[in-house]
Amino acid sequence: MHQDRPTPPAPAHPGPGIVATSMRIDTESDVAAVCRVVRALAEHMAFSRSAAYSLATAASELATNLLIHAGGGQLQVAPLPGMRAGIELLAEDHGPGIDDLRLALTDGYSTAGGLGCGLPGVERLMDLCDIDSVPGHGTRVRAVKWR
């Protein structure tokens, strides 16, 4: 394919080359890797810089949660097609689950000695945040940010 013009701005919907990535989070270097993947995807999809940083921070938060609370898990980063482009972060683990969801979403509440603003932080950074948790079986957090 010839391309003699400068690269056009990224299309409104995900095009070829913009694919979902699923990463296993087992170590803290995996957390850093997820941040890089998310930022690259956001930049590729022409998100604003502040949105790209919000996404990267939310991904870092979710990945660190997987590590600290569940001893590891899977984080999927997916571009959302459609009129309004978005990026979806899906964190899944088979950890202990969240006993009291309302409490976990309260600022300042933490079971693992964090600042207690991880999950509420993700809620604020992203446009949509769904948490599904079965105590004893695991947790699934789905967060979306639109462009």
Added chain:
Amino acid sequence: MKIPILRLGRILLVSIQDDLTDNDAMQFQSDLVERVAEIEALGVAIDITALDVVDSYMARVINDTACMVGLLGAEVVICGVQPFVAMTLIEMGRDLLGANCAFNLEQGLEILNRRIATRGDIHIDEDEDD
């Protein structure tokens, strides 16, 4: 990854270049408090210019370290918070970085020196040494 602690008179400089693992963070904190106590540092500048993603865990490590050093009696300043880091930190929750901040290392050092001068104890120890 070991974080180098540089000495500039009675001031210590540390620059965090990368996300820290739990072990790195513990090592860094114990190295730093030991060094502060050892030379009775009057000021510590923590530079985070190189960090462009700071999540709540990283913010906690930075905050805790600043508080520890403060408890020992040194002045602390955090230098080089990136614009987008500031935005996301505030969006996530206030008070994620509680300590005093400066644009860059140079301004950070100026602030430290000024605060140390106001404290007025820099000469007390020097006199003891004589």
